[in-house]
Amino acid sequence: MKLQTVVIVVACSLLLGGCWDRIEVNDIAIVTAAGIDKAENKEIELSVQIFIPRSFSVGSMQGGGVKTVTLVRRARGVDIADAMSKLQMNLPRRIFWGHCKVYIYGEELAKAGVSELVDYLARHPQPRNRAFMYVSKGKAADVLNLKTDLERYSGEAVRELSGLKIGMEITLVDLINMFMGKSKAAVLPVIAVLPPSDPKKPESTDPYLFGSAVLKDGKMVGLLTQRVTRGVMWLRNEAASTTVTVKAKNVKGFVSLNPFRERTKLVPSIQDGKWKMLVVVETEGDLIQNGTHLNLVNPKWMKQIQMALQDDIETRLKLTLQQVQHGLKADIFGFATQFHRKYPKEFARVKDRWEEVFPKVEVSLKVSASIRRPGLATVPGGLTESEVKP
Structure with missing residues (x-):
């Protein structure tokens, strides 16, 4: 028995070593x-x-x-x-x-x-x-x-x-x-x-x-x-590192923000035979440029800018849904996966005609945006304190 074990170990060791099948660079x-x-x-x-x-x-530099x-x-x-x-x-x-x-x-x-x-x-x-x-x-x-x-x-x-x-x-x-x-x-x-x-x-x-x-x-x-693509990335919870420039209502000038944390959640539901999808978007960002005459340390003005950011995100998402869901009728957002997870039996009945069901899914948006860091400067660059709305 010991002899057989030794023979097997030696035979296996012959297959482990060597460079017989090597391929040089x-x-x-x-x-x-x-x-x-x-x-x-x-x-x-x-x-x-x-x-x-x-x-x-050596000698790769020529001419x-x-x-x-x-x-x-x-x-x-x-x-x-x-x-x-x-x-x-x-x-x-x-x-x-x-x-x-x-x-x-x-x-x-x-x-x-x-x-x-x-x-x-x-x-x-x-x-x-x-x-x-x-x-x-x-x-x-x-x-x-x-x-x-x-x-x-x-x-x-x-x-x-x-x-x-x-x-x-x-x-x-x-x-x-x-x-x-x-x-x-x-x-x-x-x-x-x-x-x-x-x-x-x-x-x-x-x-x-x-x-x-x-x-x-x-x-x-x-x-x-590229603009619609960013909307796709929001819906897929793959938001890109980018700068968002918005304009608040009744405010002169633009404000640029840099979102640093984004989260999108898809919540499917079927009510009275209607397929619905709630898209919950939460984002936080930094203020990187203030082109207005507002002191954005003031919570009143800051809230107005945050609302402008929410409106901009909603506009992007609606444009994306219009082109992709209703125009191309292609579910690249993963709606089918979410419905299959929550309603496997109901989805099984429509999976072969999902292309017909997907454009009819009622999508509602719930967007919340907040600006965590408005920056150290309270006065916009190039303006005096008297020109800024406190």
Whole structure:
């Protein structure tokens, strides 16, 4: 018995050690970003931005400028797997997806549908579940070809935009969960390209967040502006770090506020056969600029500004509901999930026609806003005390 145990331990130990299946860094092509566009004959075009390791070696500074640190290669196929296999035949190194943090779908491709393309990323063992997903305004390959000034390559610039928390932040696992969700609707941030400062160098510019794209059954059905996108983020309890500028009634000038704590709660209810959703929004912010003639330390004026902030948030939410709920009829807010949790039997009866029920859901808003820190200065900058309303 002891002899058998020793034999088994020795046999197992032979499988634990060694580097027989190792892959050297010098043998792989590290993908930093990928773009997928629609091509002719029902094919797709896969573009990958590949890191050039030797660009950081000694002598990378040539001709008075920094040597390009990435290159873009592309191939076409009937799907991503087919395009990737053809792309691999044109590269001397094995493609490695483990460091790819950015995936961009071209606008035309997004309109045709991206569900099947997400399947490859979900099944392949290398792509990161936390990689960021986007739709481009135009071709995705154009974004990868940009020569950005602040970042080393365009893929890094796009990723940094998500890190700023100023727009939608959707990862691969988020997109998969939305496609598998009760509403079958999804939303992705949209990347656009700034006009170049030098027309002779069209690629020397930067990407920026344009807004968001709404998808139903995997197909893009509409684009939302940045203002409406912020309303979507309020309803999804994903409010961005941004500045809100408001104007109170009968007050000259504007006040800018920086919300630092936001909370949105969805409260579903079914009363007399009517489906209702109460959206409770609570926000707290700091005063960062006072462009009025008011002393906002006075509770009377402060309350007036807080009411203006509440009205601004309500206006944003109503605009968002009008465009998304009644216009696109796409439940990207998670209403279906909330009703399913509270009323599983009732939701089971309408889940197959939720697209018809969702636009009819009566939504009521309850917004409360408070300004916690009005700042140390009681007198607005540039004014004397006599010009300020106490």
